[in-house]
Structure formats: C-alpha cells, structure tokens
Amino acid sequence: MELEILNAKNSKPYGKVKVPSGATPIGDLRDIIHKTLKQTPHANRQSLRLELKGKSLKDTDTVESLSLRSGDKVYVKDLGPQIGWKTVFLAEYPGPLIVYLIFYFRPELVYGKAASLRISLSTHLAADCYTVHYVKRLLETIFVHSL
Incomplete structure (x- = not known):
C-alpha cells in the first residue's frame, strides 16, 4: 500500500511512502515517513492527520483501523x-526545594528582624520532610521512571 504524504502547513507533497501492512501502527508510520522522506520532520515532531485541519491520529491506531487505502x-x-518528560520534571522539581530552603536557611532575607527568633522543632521537621520529599522525587525521576 502506498500513501501520499503532504505538508499540513501548505499542502505541498513530500512524496509517497510504502506501508508494509494494514496492521502498521501510526507510531511506526511516522518512523517510516521520516526514514523514507528525509525532508519531513523527525518522527517525534510529527503529527499525522487525515484532513488538513483534522485531529491528530493516535499512535495506537493502525492503517487498517483508519480505513486507509492505497493513494490516500x-x-x-x-x-x-x-x-x-524527564527534562520537564528535572527542571520543575528543584524550584520548590530551593525556594523552601532559602526560607529555612536564610530567614532574615524574608522575615527581617523576626528571623532572629528561635526556630521551632516543627519547622526543622517540616524542612527535613520537605527536603526528603523533593530529593526523592528527583532521584525517582533520574533512576526509576523511564519517561
């Protein structure tokens, strides 16, 4: 089966690609398009559509389930x-931790003269728990989650 691939921005044709079978998922079709037609964006940057202004196709859909025929x-x-996502989380998680620790270690920057008062045990425990929580999130993102 052969599909005609067009640019959604200006409807100019990129070319045609051969699809091995109707059971080919759309995610694999994006890879095929990029490998066959080098001028197309990388597979991770592609959104495939059946109509110029239509919805993006899901990666799990197959060519057959979308009723695509040769020449479509x-x-x-x-x-x-x-x-x-790993980059997003690694950029997102340190922020709250850093801000909280600034309040904890340098309270005079935020509270002024009131910072000279004794820090309570609950404040120390809260800082410990908060720090452990966000460090755990960062370590999970790095070592556990395969995003």
Missing part, C-alpha cells in the same frame, strides 16, 4: 522542538 493522503504537521 496523510498530512504531516511539524510540532516543533520536543523535550522529554
């Missing part, structure tokens, strides 16, 4: 640069 048109939209 598939539009490729460039989603732009993509970053992984």
